[in-house]
Amino acid sequence: MTKRITLLGSTGSIGTQSLEVARAQGYKVTGLAAGRNIDLLEAQIAEFRPACVAVADPAACRALQGRLAGMPGAPRVLEGPGGVVELARDEGADVVLNAVVGIAGLGATLAALESGHDVALANKESLVTGGHLVTEACKNHGARLLPVDSEHSAIFQCLQDAHSAKTLTKILLTASGGPFFGLKREELAHKTPADALKHPNWSMGAKITIDSATLMNKGLELIEAVWLFGLAPEKIQVVVQRQSIIHSMVQFSDNSILAQLGVPDMRIPIQYALTWPERCPGCAPELDFAQLKAITFDVADEETFRCLAACKKAIGKGGLGPCAANGANEEAVRLFLEGKIGFLEIGRLVEAVVDSDRFGGSYSLADVYECDRMARAFVNSHI
Incomplete structure (x- = not known):
């Protein structure tokens, strides 16, 4: 089966490299979330055709909704930080890759884990700010953290x-x-x-x-x-x-x-988090x-x-x-x-x-x- 990925923070540095890995591995991207860069997000939607997207900035979200109006197969659009959290809970993904920057990523990490999703974690602030809450969520819901930071x-x-x-x-x-x-x-x-x-x-x-x-x-x-x-x-x-x-x-x-x-x-640790426990040929140089x-x-x-x-x-x-x-x-x-x-x-x-x-x-x-x-x-x- 093709692995299904929800990617939070898709327009940032880790997010764009994660999509390179998804493209190389043939993964299905079921959800995308961004802050306010709707120009890049719109291009990502056109390529990966996710079922749902979220935009944390409300004004940018409304602008994206206007752009997508009438598009065949347009994704459902969720607004605001709450929309990002809702997307993290979505049942359509096998793994949620959280590349949101800062404490803003904590709620989505908890939502994904509490929904039983494994989380490929590039948002270190989730553990820094709420380490006890995150580890308890893993234990209580049978979910795993797969580290993305290179170290x-x-x-x-x-x-x-x-x-x-x-x-x-x-x-x-x-x-x-x-x-x-x-x-x-x-x-x-x-x-x-x-x-x-x-x-x-x-x-x-x-x-x-x-x-x-x-x-x-x-x-x-x-x-x-x-x-x-x-x-x-x-x-x-x-x-x-x-x-x-x-x-x-x-x-x-x-x-x-x-x-x-x-x-x-960074494509090496991103890919390992997504392919674990297997190793696969990738797009990073040797x-x-x-x-x-x-x-x-x-x-x-x-x-x-x-x-x-x-x-x-x-x-x-x-x-x-x-x-x-x-x-x-x-x-x-x-x-x-x-x-x-x-x-x-x-x-x-x-x-x-x-x-x-x-x-x-x-x-x-x-x-x-x-x-x-x-x-x-x-x-x-x-x-």
Whole structure:
């Protein structure tokens, strides 16, 4: 049978690459969701003919409805964030790939899991902000999380042998270091959004590229790894691997280490999440060892890049600590991209939010959204 995919965040970087994989594998795309880029979404609808689409921005949704009026076989169109959540629940899919950016993806992740769908997860914020809720939904509804982030996919691939997974003692989470690796605070003070968006290895969306520059992305991935693989934060070590060839490593009780290597191409982890447990020929190029001259390692500078240190504090506090860090970061990155704060202010604000409260204890979905609101308000009151 042809696998059926619902893709949330179809017009972003991960979304468009996911459709390349779906096209190459011959998958049926049953649903598409986007934020507001209806020009690209309309082209995707014309090619993949989904039964249903959702547009998070209400005005853009109404504009798309006007464009599709009278189209033979036009999809059903759902409006707003609630429409994205409704699409995630749709029974027509075998797997839901969530590539929405930020905490906006949490509701859809929960809806898909609660409907019994496996979720190919590229929205790390689902686990960062609501890790307890997400893992409980998996357990209660018999659904699986299949990691799409290249680092978590690498770890997942290294743990496919069940016996080895039982003897896991350490995760070595690799980081490229971003465009500012090796620079000190005084050199970062006047860096602009244009500077921060020049990633040396990966082509990604603006928000995740800024997160890579601040090392916030690695902090979020550390938190995500805690939930995905069940290791304590102190058992996860961030290792700078500048070439982005080793995507992460795992260490076992006998101190042997396994690594997953490949070119820096997101179509590899996307495809593995969709084909798991099988491997299939894909559209990403192979790693050419004749051209690979060196693989280097270094240490992440947490004193300069405070976002990573803040995320470690947040997961140590537990509860809504990671949610607060994420909300503060999303708001601070928005302000930085708009030219309203400096680069170093992102780390200062994220750390200040984490230091502002204890955050421990259990929480509900409503608590997650309230914590996110308060973290954003904190940032705006401290700039």
